[in-house]
Amino acid sequence: MYHYTAIQWIFFFYFYCFFGWCFESTYVSLKSRKLVNRGFCRGPFLPLYGSGAIMMLVVSMPFQDNLVLVYIAGCIGATVLEYVTGVTMEALFKVRYWDYSKNKFNFQGHICLGSSLAWGGLTILMTEFIHKPIEHLVLSIPDSILTPVTLVLTALIGADFALSFKAALDLRDVLE
Structure with a gap:
């Protein structure tokens, strides 16, 4: 079972937001052969990845001793x-x-069977391999450092999210 403080959970969220941004921006940049800043926010983080990582950890908690149930929980939770x-x-x-309309067994283009099945595998990868060294690192940071760093990140990310949200609403108004 994961036993973290609220600050540690928040820091994990920010870490995985940044990790997801690095992963996706690199992948898309290599694929399009030019530098691409992926994501909703302007800064180097993707909240969907942070949310997904935290969700994977939370839904898998009751099943940590059963990889089949971790897989199923990951498929359902992430989908x-x-x-x-x-x-x-x-x-x-x-x-x-994103749009899965061209994928088989999609629902309204927002989800598809292939991605749902992949989420289960990614949940196992996350809980068994990726999170363990990250957990070790974060738990080794003293609270006197982790707390102020997390609070500063909260302010920066909150401001970026607010600005990005406003810009997206402005774009929506232009598109309408």
């Missing part, structure tokens, strides 16, 4: 998160940030 995020962002901003 629900992806669907709700996709529908919400499209409703708010009138823009689709």
Whole structure:
């Protein structure tokens, strides 16, 4: 079972937001052969990755001793998160940030079976391999350092999110 303070959970969220931004921006940049800053926010973080990582940790907690159940929980949890995020962002901003319409067994283009199955595997990868060294690192940081760093990140990320949200609403108004 994971036993973290609220500050540690928040820091994990920010870490995985940054990790997700690095991963996706690198992948898309290499694929398009030019530098691409991926994501909703302006800064180097993708909240969907942070949310996904935290969700994977939370839904897998009761099943840590059973990889099959970790897999199933990851499939379901991530698919629900992806669907709700996709529908919400499209409703708010009138823009689709991803589209699975061309994939087999998709639902409204927001989710598809292939991705859902992959989320289960990624949940196992996350809980068994990725998170353990990150957990060790974060737990080794004294609270006297982790707390102020997390609070500063909260202010910076909150301001970036607010500005990005406003810009997305402005873009929506232009598109309408």
